[in-house]
Amino acid sequence: MRISTSTIRLVIPAASLALLLAAVFYMQPRAMSYTGLNLLFNLAVPIALATVAQMLIMAVNDLDLSMGAFVSFCACVTATFLQASPTLGVLIFLGAIVAYAVIGVVIHVRELPSIVVTLGMSFVWGGLAVLMLPSPGGEAPGWARWLMTSRPPFVPMAIVASIVIALITHFVIMRSSVGVLIRGVGGNVRSVERAGWSVIRIRAGTYALAGFFAVLSGIALVGLTTSADANIALRYTLLSIAGVILGGGEFVGGKVSPIGAVIGALTLTLAGSFLSFMRISPDWQIGAQGAILIVVLGLRLLLNRLEKREKSR
Amino acid sequence: MNGTRLLFSKPWIWSFAATITVWIVTVLFTGGASSLGLSQAALTFAAFSVIVGLGQMFVITLGPGNIDLSVPATMTLSGTLALKLMDVQDGMIVVGLLVSILLGFGIGIGNYVLIKLLRIPPIIATLSMSFIIQSTAIWTNRGLRIKPPEILASFTTSNLFGVPNIAIVALILSVIAWVLLEKTVYGRWISAIGQSTFAARMTGIPVDGTRLVTYILCAVLASICGYLLASFSGGAALNMGSEYLLMSIAVVVIGGTAVAGGNSNIPGIWGASLFMFLVVSMLNTYGFGAGFRLILTGLIIIAVILLAGGRQSSR
Numbered sequence: 001m002r003i004s005t006s007t008i009r010l011v012i013p014a015a016s017l018a019l020l021l022a023a024v025f026y027m028q029p030r031a032m033s034y035t036g037l038n039l040l041f042n043l044a045v046p047i048a049l050a051t052v053a054q055m056l057i058m059a060v061n062d063l064d065l066s067m068g069a070f071v072s073f074c075a076c077v078t079a080t081f082l083q084a085s086p087t088l089g090v091l092i093f094l095g096a097i098v099a100y101a102v103i104g105v106v107i108h109v110r111e112l113p114s115i116v117v118t119l120g121m122s123f124v125w126g127g128l129a130v131l132m133l134p135s136p137g138g139e140a141p142g143w144a145r146w147l148m149t150s151r152p153p154f155v156p157m158a159i160v161a162s163i164v165i166a167l168i169t170h171f172v173i174m175r176s177s178v179g180v181l182i183r184g185v186g187g188n189v190r191s192v193e194r195a196g197w198s199v200i201r202i203r204a205g206t207y208a209l210a211g212f213f214a215v216l217s218g219i220a221l222v223g224l225t226t227s228a229d230a231n232i233a234l235r236y237t238l239l240s241i242a243g244v245i246l247g248g249g250e251f252v253g254g255k256v257s258p259i260g261a262v263i264g265a266l267t268l269t270l271a272g273s274f275l276s277f278m279r280i281s282p283d284w285q286i287g288a289q290g291a292i293l294i295v296v297l298g299l300r301l302l303l304n305r306l307e308k309r310e311k312s313r
Numbered sequence: 314m315n316g317t318r319l320l321f322s323k324p325w326i327w328s329f330a331a332t333i334t335v336w337i338v339t340v341l342f343t344g345g346a347s348s349l350g351l352s353q354a355a356l357t358f359a360a361f362s363v364i365v366g367l368g369q370m371f372v373i374t375l376g377p378g379n380i381d382l383s384v385p386a387t388m389t390l391s392g393t394l395a396l397k398l399m400d401v402q403d404g405m406i407v408v409g410l411l412v413s414i415l416l417g418f419g420i421g422i423g424n425y426v427l428i429k430l431l432r433i434p435p436i437i438a439t440l441s442m443s444f445i446i447q448s449t450a451i452w453t454n455r456g457l458r459i460k461p462p463e464i465l466a467s468f469t470t471s472n473l474f475g476v477p478n479i480a481i482v483a484l485i486l487s488v489i490a491w492v493l494l495e496k497t498v499y500g501r502w503i504s505a506i507g508q509s510t511f512a513a514r515m516t517g518i519p520v521d522g523t524r525l526v527t528y529i530l531c532a533v534l535a536s537i538c539g540y541l542l543a544s545f546s547g548g549a550a551l552n553m554g555s556e557y558l559l560m561s562i563a564v565v566v567i568g569g570t571a572v573a574g575g576n577s578n579i580p581g582i583w584g585a586s587l588f589m590f591l592v593v594s595m596l597n598t599y600g601f602g603a604g605f606r607l608i609l610t611g612l613i614i615i616a617v618i619l620l621a622g623g624r625q626s627s628r
Contacts, residue, residue, distance in 0.1 A: 065559075106619070110619060112618055112619070113618075115380075115562065115566070116562075116563070116566045116567075116614070116618050117615060117618065119559055119562065119563060119566075119614065120611045120612070120613075120614035120615035120618065121611060121615070122559070122611065123607045123608065123611025123614065124607070124608050124611035124612060125611075126607045126611075127603075127604045127606070127607030127608030127609075127610075127611065128604070128608060129604075130604035130607060131602075131604035131605070131608075134603075238382075238440055241436065241437070242437055242440065245434060245437050251377075251378050251434055251436070252377065252378070283451045283452040284448045284452065285448070286444045286447050286448050286451075287444055287445040287446075287447065287448025287449065288448070289444050290440075290441040290442065290443070290444025290445045290448075291441070291444075291445060293437065293441040293444070294427060294431065294433070294438075294441045297431055297433045297437065297441075301431055301432050
């Protein structure tokens with residue numbers, strides 16, 4: 001049986017997640033339960049959504065450094081406007097998604113570096129969030145709270161949601177014609193253009209879709225935390241990039257994997273829980289997270305090498 | 314006529330034009346009373362951005378994907394370690410500086426080892442590294458705030474003929490960087506690698522060695538900046554580097570260095586650093602709140618990049 005490269009791309013992140021999960025279960029057998037799993041993966045859903053959004057941007061060879069600020073902004077909107085007057089909240093979100101599409105168009109038309117434009121946008125989103133919620137506060141809309149804390153039978157919500165996100169994005173990015181076009185822009189802009197497609201529309205659409213997932217991430221986050229503040233998700237920028245890379249994605253070439261990205265986000269979330277089980281001193285928590293990132297990527301290299309050796313045999 | 318055209322063909326002219334505009338607008342608002350103080354403050358704070366910006370510029374010149382995210386953590390650890398080691402003794406100033414530089418060397422080598430041996434993309438490698446460095450800094454700091462030695466503190470906060478000493482240090486470093494970039498074979502090598510790594514390798518340029526030196530250079534400059542910043546602000550704080558992550562990237566790009574690599578620009582870094590500081594102080598003098606200040610800063614960054622980028626695409 002031949003295994004395709006895309007499957008290999010998935011096996012490695014899945015294996016590292018399984019390894020980490022096994023380590024957690026070994027150290028804390030009580031985590032092997034409904035409640036335990038729910039606690040372990042609780043915060044994974046918003047991170048997974050933000051990672052998917054980042055993955056879309058990376059699929060067209062760009063990078064979004066405003067992801068964390070934007071998710072914080074969305075969380076603030078959710079906790080204030082969406083809760084108080086849903087129509088206005090939805091309108092703000094639509095406006096934000098249009099803004100993302102415009103950013104995509106501007107980056108494409110003026111051939112600007114996405115890093116700088118999104119860097120500038122991160123200030124704008126951060127500023128808007130501070131204007132809305134100068135101090136932590138707000139309240140989660142009832143339905144968001146209900147959705148994030150609901151307890152489906154057998155499998156915890158966080159895992160159900162992650163699987164749903166992975167499947168939907170897998171279908172959109174890997175199976176639909178839109179997904180092929182998005183990845184095509186990342187792989188070879190020129191050939192997509194020559195084939196008669198409007199690259200500017202594809203880019204705008206990709207950015208809008210990424211904005212949509214980031215909005216969902218903000219809503220999910222508030223559903224879990226019940227309140228928001230302007231800096232609530234700033235670390236998501238780096239987490240989302242790391243999640244995409246852990247999941248087997250690449251910075252250029254339209255090589256991304258939606259399922260991998262979700263697994264990458266789960267791995268990063270689990271790494272945090274793993275460290276608190278290890279009873280590592282709080283001083284070294286962040287450092288150990290860095291070390292885990294390095295170890296997982298080292299494993300990936302090792303497996304890639306093994307795969308190459310198999311092929312050449 | 315030819316002179317003007319030559320001047321306008323320099324990418325850094327835009328950041329300086331923007332800087333002068335913002336300076337005039339701010340000084341006008343205060344009725345000219347603040348011009349000297351504002352200029353000195355701008356030079357001092359811009360100097361810190363210039364020092365980290367220079368290192369980041371070398372790394373960005375290496376080509377797409379090359380970026381050093383460990384800059385803020387390196388600054389924090391260097392400031393913390395140096396002040397702890399010097400322990401308010403004037404005799405230890407040089408030792409502290411040497412330890413800082415040595416630390417930068419180590420971090421630079423560590424970064425490149427991850428990038429090369431584990432084939433990790435530079436963004437993720439330097440990010441993981443920065444987590445470890447930050448933890449080390451937290452562990453060394455222990456919430457203690459140690460004062461810098463007397464002589465060092467007064468050196469970093471005083472002026473020479475009206476020009477802040479820090480700005481002079483940054484200027485000397487910039488001149489060294491300029492010579493490195495324009496007049497040495499190393500500078501040609503990094504530009505060549507940035508334009509095409511493959512072609513550079515084919516022509517026999519030691520690509521790995523050059524990249525290693527560049528990451529070391531960036532970390533050393535970040536260390537020196539952390540050392541100076543901690544002395545200037547009267548002690549190291551754990552979050553002292555955090556604003557320099559985005560700052561170091563922003564000044565490089567606004568200053569006209571190509572993000573795609575292979576083309577760098579040192580005068581532009583000065584223009585952009587002064588500009589970034591002056592924008593914030595202008596918004597402060599006009600009495601904007603934190604939210605509006607952030608929004609306007611972001612919009613101004615985008616506006617500058619739109620103006621500067623537009624010229625390139627019309628080429």
